[in-house]
Amino acid sequence: xxxxxILDKTILIVAIFIVSLAVAAYATFGERKVAxxxxxxxxxxxxxxxxxxxxxxxxxxxxxxxxxxxxxxNKKLFIIAPAIFMVTALMSSAIIPWGKPFEIGDRQFHLxxxxxxxGMLFVFAMVALGSYGIMIGGWASNSKFSLMGALxxxxxxISYELxxxxxxxxxxxxxxxLNLTEIVEMQxxxxxxxxxxxxGFIIFLVCVFAECGRAPxxxxxxxxxxxxxxxxxYSSMKLGLFLFAEYIHMFISSAILATLxxxxxxxxxxDSLDLxxxxxxxxxxxxxxxxxxFFIFLFMWVRWTLPRFRFDQVMNLGWNxxxxxxxxxxxxxxxYVTFF
Amino acid sequence: MGLxxxxxxSAFTIITAISVVFAKNAMYxxxxxxxxxxxxxxxxxxxxxxxxxIVHIIVYAGAIMVLFLFVVMLLNLNTDNxxxxxxxxxxxxxxxxGLIYLILLASTQSALPSIYELPERTSIGSVQxxxxxxxxxxxxxxxxxxxxxxSAMVGALLLAKK
Numbered sequence: 001x002x003x004x005x006i007l008d009k010t011i012l013i014v015a016i017f018i019v020s021l022a023v024a025a026y027a028t029f030g031e032r033k034v035a036x037x038x039x040x041x042x043x044x045x046x047x048x049x050x051x052x053x054x055x056x057x058x059x060x061x062x063x064x065x066x067x068x069x070x071x072x073x074n075k076k077l078f079i080i081a082p083a084i085f086m087v088t089a090l091m092s093s094a095i096i097p098w099g100k101p102f103e104i105g106d107r108q109f110h111l112x113x114x115x116x117x118x119g120m121l122f123v124f125a126m127v128a129l130g131s132y133g134i135m136i137g138g139w140a141s142n143s144k145f146s147l148m149g150a151l152x153x154x155x156x157x158i159s160y161e162l163x164x165x166x167x168x169x170x171x172x173x174x175x176x177x178l179n180l181t182e183i184v185e186m187q188x189x190x191x192x193x194x195x196x197x198x199x200g201f202i203i204f205l206v207c208v209f210a211e212c213g214r215a216p217x218x219x220x221x222x223x224x225x226x227x228x229x230x231x232x233x234y235s236s237m238k239l240g241l242f243l244f245a246e247y248i249h250m251f252i253s254s255a256i257l258a259t260l261x262x263x264x265x266x267x268x269x270x271d272s273l274d275l276x277x278x279x280x281x282x283x284x285x286x287x288x289x290x291x292x293x294f295f296i297f298l299f300m301w302v303r304w305t306l307p308r309f310r311f312d313q314v315m316n317l318g319w320n321x322x323x324x325x326x327x328x329x330x331x332x333x334x335x336y337v338t339f340f
Numbered sequence: 341m342g343l344x345x346x347x348x349x350s351a352f353t354i355i356t357a358i359s360v361v362f363a364k365n366a367m368y369x370x371x372x373x374x375x376x377x378x379x380x381x382x383x384x385x386x387x388x389x390x391x392x393x394i395v396h397i398i399v400y401a402g403a404i405m406v407l408f409l410f411v412v413m414l415l416n417l418n419t420d421n422x423x424x425x426x427x428x429x430x431x432x433x434x435x436x437x438g439l440i441y442l443i444l445l446a447s448t449q450s451a452l453p454s455i456y457e458l459p460e461r462t463s464i465g466s467v468q469x470x471x472x473x474x475x476x477x478x479x480x481x482x483x484x485x486x487x488x489x490x491s492a493m494v495g496a497l498l499l500a501k502k
Contacts, residue, residue: 074367077367077371116390117390117391117466117467118390118391118394118467121394121395121398122394124394124398125394125397125398125401125402128397128398128401128402128403128406129397129401129402131406132374132406132409135406135409135410135413136371136409139367139409139413147413150413151410151413151414154406154409154410155410158403158406161402161403178467
């Protein structure tokens with residue numbers, strides 16, 4: 001019995017890993033297409049039909065480039081940093097419920113790697129660990145620009161972790177559970193959390209942008225001031241991993257946004273359709289992924305619309321606007337939960 | 341199964357804890373300390389204290405150690421500019437270390453010999469249980485420690501504003 005569970009989980013982990021990589025790869029392609037569309041250009045269209053093989057070409061290019069490790073760099077940490085960054089980006093995918101359970105024979109196959117009671121806190125821990133890859137990479141490069149980029153990014157991440165956590169606290173107060181599956185099941189009838197926690201959602205969204213280091217919060221790698229930020233000294237596939245992990249971050253964050261605030265794999269009326277369990281499972285996966293793709297598109301949309309903040313503006317927004325707002329949100333939610 | 345996991349985890353805990361002290365490079369010390377915190381979180385998980393484990397990671401590995409890394413990175417501590425301690429200080433260190441070892445030895449000797457056993461699957465470490473305990477039985481200590489934290493925060497802000 002135990003071996004079947006281990007087999008289940010292994011299949012699921014490998015599947016999620018591959019899907020995350022595939023989505024991240026095509027997100028790079030999507031990013032360039034969306035940018036082109038917003039700027040009235042054509043975008044990549046040479047490799048394959050509609051340029052669909054562009055991510056493959058990019059990947060091959062990354063692998064083929066010369067790999068340079070600076071002489072003054074700390075080699076061990078320099079090599080391990082991109083790996084740490086990638087791992088912390090992928091870890092949060094473990095607790096996301098990806099869909100309704102499949103039924104094979106009389107056994108249920110849950111599309112969830114770890115059903116933790118503390119699910120939401122696990123995400124929060126992984127977010128908190130996200131800055132290590134950047135900091136270690138920036139320091140090990142032994143370069144001014146890298147160090148400055150690393151310092152900026154980690155101070156930004158620490159600042160935005162607080163309102164991120166507090167907006168989640170309000171949601172947890174409202175939901176009464178930390179378990180992501182239960183949070184999704186609560187939103188079964190189209191009563192998505194975003195309608196009850198609009199302020200919390202906006203704070204969470206802004207913080208997620210900052211945590212992913214996406215524009216308008218791409219302080220860690222502001223090209224015009226810091227060359228490439230923390231990955232200035234990186235080349236070849238190590239640089240590729242850093243860039244790639246950003247897209248994986250984006251994918252997982254979109255999944256968490258959809259799960260927490262937009263009903264996860266449910267859409268209003270999914271139960272009234274009376275589908276067979278396996279078909280319902282497939283439909284629920286498609287629903288979740290369409291929500292995820294919408295959020296990935298939102299990330300790109302914002303990036304190509306808004307200019308970058310100045311660093312003091314980022315700090316100001318985090319500490320003087322978002323934290324007081326999220327505290328207010330907690331108070332209001334607590335009052336609502338207590339009195340109604 | 342549980343015993344093997346416990347032994348492996350303990351071995352890692354001890355190795356990382358020792359390497360915190362013995363690492364020449366301050367950066368490696370900090371990184372081993374982070375690894376050590378992870379193994380301790382693993383111990384909490386084995387005791388069914390999921391909440392404690394994850395909070396341990398968030399607070400220690402996620403927040404405090406990031407600040408440590410900040411300081412080490414900015415000071416750029418190297419092995420070359422390490423301060424040489426005088427002979428007197430070294431003597432003092434050896435004697436106080438020995439005394440602490442004596443106390444530890446005495447306390448472990450008097451403790452009852454116990455066999456490590458995995459606790460039954462209880463909900464003692466769950467968020468609900470801890471919340472109930474904190475806000476009923478330990479209400480006053482909880483409030484006092486919150487006020488302590490608040491005053492520390494206000495103090496830090498005041499110092500920073502000067």
